[in-house]
Amino acid sequence: MGYTLNFNLIWRHFEKLWGGLLLSLELAVISIAIGIVIGLLLAVWYVSAGRLVRTAIAAYVEFIRNVPLILLVYLVFYGLPTVVDIAYSAQTSFIATLSLYSGAYLVEVFRSGLEAVPRGQLDAGKAIGLTPWQRLLHVRLPTMLRITLPALSNTFLSLFKDTSVASVISVPELTYGAQWINFNTFRIVEVYLVVTAMYLLTGYALLYALRLVERRFRAAH
Amino acid sequence: MSIPPPANPALLDISDVSKSFGTVEVLRSVSLQVTRGEVVTVIGPSGSGKTTLLRCVNFLESYDSGSIRIDGKEVGFRDTGTRQRRSERDLAKMRAETGMVFQSFNLFPHLTAAGNIMLGLRKVRGKSSTEARAIAEHWLGRVGLAHKADSLPAELSGGQQQRVGIARAVAMEPKILLLDEITSALDPELVGEVLEVVRSLAEDGMTMVMVTHEMAFARDASSRIIFMADGGVSAAGPPAEILGTEIDNERLRSFLARFRASHF
Numbered sequence: 001m002g003y004t005l006n007f008n009l010i011w012r013h014f015e016k017l018w019g020g021l022l023l024s025l026e027l028a029v030i031s032i033a034i035g036i037v038i039g040l041l042l043a044v045w046y047v048s049a050g051r052l053v054r055t056a057i058a059a060y061v062e063f064i065r066n067v068p069l070i071l072l073v074y075l076v077f078y079g080l081p082t083v084v085d086i087a088y089s090a091q092t093s094f095i096a097t098l099s100l101y102s103g104a105y106l107v108e109v110f111r112s113g114l115e116a117v118p119r120g121q122l123d124a125g126k127a128i129g130l131t132p133w134q135r136l137l138h139v140r141l142p143t144m145l146r147i148t149l150p151a152l153s154n155t156f157l158s159l160f161k162d163t164s165v166a167s168v169i170s171v172p173e174l175t176y177g178a179q180w181i182n183f184n185t186f187r188i189v190e191v192y193l194v195v196t197a198m199y200l201l202t203g204y205a206l207l208y209a210l211r212l213v214e215r216r217f218r219a220a221h
Numbered sequence: 222m223s224i225p226p227p228a229n230p231a232l233l234d235i236s237d238v239s240k241s242f243g244t245v246e247v248l249r250s251v252s253l254q255v256t257r258g259e260v261v262t263v264i265g266p267s268g269s270g271k272t273t274l275l276r277c278v279n280f281l282e283s284y285d286s287g288s289i290r291i292d293g294k295e296v297g298f299r300d301t302g303t304r305q306r307r308s309e310r311d312l313a314k315m316r317a318e319t320g321m322v323f324q325s326f327n328l329f330p331h332l333t334a335a336g337n338i339m340l341g342l343r344k345v346r347g348k349s350s351t352e353a354r355a356i357a358e359h360w361l362g363r364v365g366l367a368h369k370a371d372s373l374p375a376e377l378s379g380g381q382q383q384r385v386g387i388a389r390a391v392a393m394e395p396k397i398l399l400l401d402e403i404t405s406a407l408d409p410e411l412v413g414e415v416l417e418v419v420r421s422l423a424e425d426g427m428t429m430v431m432v433t434h435e436m437a438f439a440r441d442a443s444s445r446i447i448f449m450a451d452g453g454v455s456a457a458g459p460p461a462e463i464l465g466t467e468i469d470n471e472r473l474r475s476f477l478a479r480f481r482a483s484h485f
Contacts, residue, residue: 120327123281128341128393129317132309138340142331 009185010194020177021198027091027173028160031098035159038099039106044136046107047114057107064104069165073097077169094166102159109155113148114140149217153210157203164199174198230293232257232428233397238277238287247273248284249453255397258426262439262460265449266476271432274449275399278430279319280312291318291396317345320390324402326382328374334361334385335370338392346393360388364418380411387418391427398422400431416442436480440464448473 010017046057064072077093080086088096117140125135167176178195182188231254240248247270255261263271276282278289280297283306289296296315299305307315328337338357342348348356361367364384374382383403390398400419404412416438423429423442433439439446439460446463448456448470456463456470468474 118327120323120325121329124321124323124327124329124389126281126313126316127279127319127321127323128389129313129345130341131313134313134344138344139329143329146331 003189005190006187007190007194009187010181010190013181013185016172016177016180017174017195017198020172020174021202023171024160024163024166024173024175025202027095027098027163027166027171028156031095031163032102032156032159034095034099035102035106038103039110042103042107043110043114046111048132061104061107064101065108069097069101069162070168072101073165073169090166090169090171094163094169094171098159098162098166101162102155105155105159106152109148109151110144113144113151116147117143146217149214153207153214156210157207160203160206161199231255232259232292233278233430234288234290234293235274235278236288236290238274238284238289240273240277240282240284247452248277249451250287251449251452251454252287253447253454253457255428255430257428259445260423260429260431260443261445261447262443263430263432263447263449264434264436264439264463264476265455269449270452271449272401275321275401275430275432278397278399279316279321281321291315313345317341317393318396319399320393320395320397321399322383322386322390322401322403324405326374326379326386326406328382328385328389330374333371333373334366334377334388337374337385338389341389341393356392357388360392361385363421364388365414378411379407380414383407383411383415384418387415387422391422397428397430400429400433402432402434404433404435434480436464436477448476450476 042057042060046054049057073094076097077090080093081088121139121143122135125139130138163173164175166173167179170176172180174195178191181191185191233253233255235251235253237250237252238248239246239250251270251274253261253274263274265271273282277284278291278296280289283297288298294300294315297307297312299307299311306312328334329340332340335354335357338360339350339353342353342356343350346353358367358370361370364387366381366384366388369377369381369385374385377385386403403419404415407415412435416435419429419431419438420442431443441460443460445457446460447454448463450472456468456473462468463473464477
């Protein structure tokens with residue numbers, strides 16, 4: 001083996017990776033938060049709406065699910081400003097894209113959860129005189145949340161990893177930081193080893209935190 | 222034109238109600254009057270429309286024709302007589318006048334026993350949390366579950382869950398209580414504790430309509446028994462008459478014979 005591992009150059013530029021990781025988390029948190037709002041609203045709308053709305057929501061979900069994220073990122077960042085008169089930074093553009101993307105996946109998670117709430121519980125809610133809005137808020141959503149928590153954890157984790165796609169439009173998140181160090185030091189093995197470890201540890205930490213939430217939720221309910 | 226109210230108006234007045242699911246007629250012009258304090262039991266073979274009738278009373282199911290009134294007020298349709306469905310808000314208000322206990326309990330799994338009872342008291346009756354808690358504890362005491370107030374449904378036996386179900390319904394002080402085969406999903410040894418609660422409510426004068434297969438209980442606890450077959454009322458009368466041997470109704474006789482053969 002003519003190659004000796006040398007991590008010194010990586011540590012010298014470590015702030016690129018650390019800052020990148022923080023930005024990755026920020027992108028994920030903001031996009032998922034917006035995605036949750038989109039997902040919840042559309043899922044609730046879907047289960048109570050007529051065919052037209054259902055078709056429209058299904059079309060949105062299918063479009064997003066069948067187009068690679070990287071393509072969506074290109075479309076929104078390079079494509080949209082050339083046809084419409086808007087300007088945004090790469091970071092804003094990516095947050096918008098990942099929000100729409102996570103929204104589509106979360107609609108699916110929430111919709112199947114809402115539909116899995118047993119009919120009998122809704123009947124019970126009706127029988128004690130709850131209005132449709134109260135039934136949604138106090139019966140359907142809490143039960144839906146219990147049903148969907150494990151699926152939600154998985155979706156959140158994969159959305160966190162999806163932030164790496166932002167590197168293709170030069171958003172300085174973790175993967176971009178790795179590429180920058182690679183270009184400037186040619187320490188390709190070392191930098192990707194370190195970055196892999198960083199994704200891995202963060203992913204584990206996220207999953208662990210979500211499991212704690214799940215467990216607390218189950219205990220409290 | 223105004224019609225003077227009858228001298229002794231029925232609390233629940235089901236008149237000429239018909240309903241079809243597709244081409245299947247599940248209710249054929251059913252009429253039934255229940256006065257305050259009465260306990261009416263509906264029996265009949267499965268598929269005879271008993272449960273559907275009960276679910277029409279609080280408009281969990283709509284019906285095609287006829288009318289269902291509680292205290293003179295049409296339950297599901299507007300008072301204009303146009304068969305225009307009530308708004309969801311009005312429907313909710315009307316439904317709060319009746320209580321329902323379900324075969325499969327249908328407790329809210331994320332709420333404790335007390336929480337299940339408090340939800341309607343707080344959101345529908347507008348009680349404060351303290352008031353609602355006190356009422357919930359009172360009713361849990363009545364059904365023998367004072368010590369289970371903070372248990373989740375999953376931590377309770379079937380019989381206990383069903384008693385919470387009853388407490389949840391009666392705590393709302395409904396004008397009429399609908400019981401839909403409430404012991405059918407229970408292990409035999411748990412049936413007694415639930416029926417005991419129903420019996421004590423009957424003694425308190427609670428108006429009830431119940432669908433059940435517990436013939437002995439029907440005989441002891443009801444003031445009237447309705448036998449339904451093929452979506453219609455086939456026979457009606459006091460328990461001694463309906464469950465007696467003199468009854469001149471071939472369908473009822475064969476239903477009871479089959480029933481006795483399988484249960485005794």
